[in-house]
Amino acid sequence: MRNGEEVKSLFFDVCSNGNMESYDLLYKLMCTKLIHFSAAIIGSFHMAEEVVSDVFIMLWQKRERLSNVRNPLMYIYVCTRNLSLNALSQRKKHVDYETLDRDALAMAPDIEHRIISTEVAQIIEKAIRELPTRCQLIFRLVKIDGLSYKEVAELLEISTKTVDAQLAVAIKKLSSAIRLSMPNDLLSAYFQLR
Structure with a gap:
């Protein structure tokens, strides 16, 4: 199963059935990539871990309202980007992708x-x-x-x-x-x- 298809399947199982096992698998599947993505924006792995944790907490809390999301992979990345930007600065709405943290x-x-x-x-x-x-x-x-x-x-x-x-x-x-x-x-x- 392709990564995007697996994410979609797990996401819908979480949203439709509240399946905690699928939630854990989804987190394990995406966690590292999302932390690296967030850390590149924020410049801190510690803050990025918190952001990703917040994304998944929000996902679980809103799961029943998210069953209509068409592209769960994109939805999770956008949530991560948005929470990363919020963590970086409440006022900054645009990221200069040329100055991201290379190590992250x-x-x-x-x-x-x-x-x-x-x-x-x-x-x-x-x-x-x-x-x-x-x-x-x-x-x-x-x-x-x-x-x-x-x-x-x-x-x-x-x-x-x-x-x-x-x-x-x-x-x-x-x-x-x-x-x-x-x-x-x-x-x-x-x-x-x-």
Whole structure:
């Protein structure tokens, strides 16, 4: 089951049935990604953990009224963004995505389950960390968190063309950086297993 479909299934089970097990699974599935997203905005992992906790408390409290939400993944990300902005400052309504906390954007640990080796994961993560901040955020939201271009555009309040352009830049830079830093034997082995 794709991440978005799993989120949708768990979300609706929580909202329709008040299923605490689904609530726990939803939290475990999204927690790390949301904390990194929030921390990139706020600049503090401690505050981000509180924000994500508040998002899930709110979700549980309002669960019966949320069964009509069409895109639960996007809904949870928008709630996280909004609570992060509130935590950052009551007056600040716009985030400069160029100045986000790069360390907070660090890849969630589950990436290694999808990659053949820790060495490859480290090379890829290093290349991702070298991307411009906004580009890195967009890459992670689309390619790692599984949001669509449209969802990322709505979430970051930018156009889908900007998302597409930033993703193209990210992929071009990552391809180049990975080719340059990955030993030829490891690169060959990686692509043969694909």
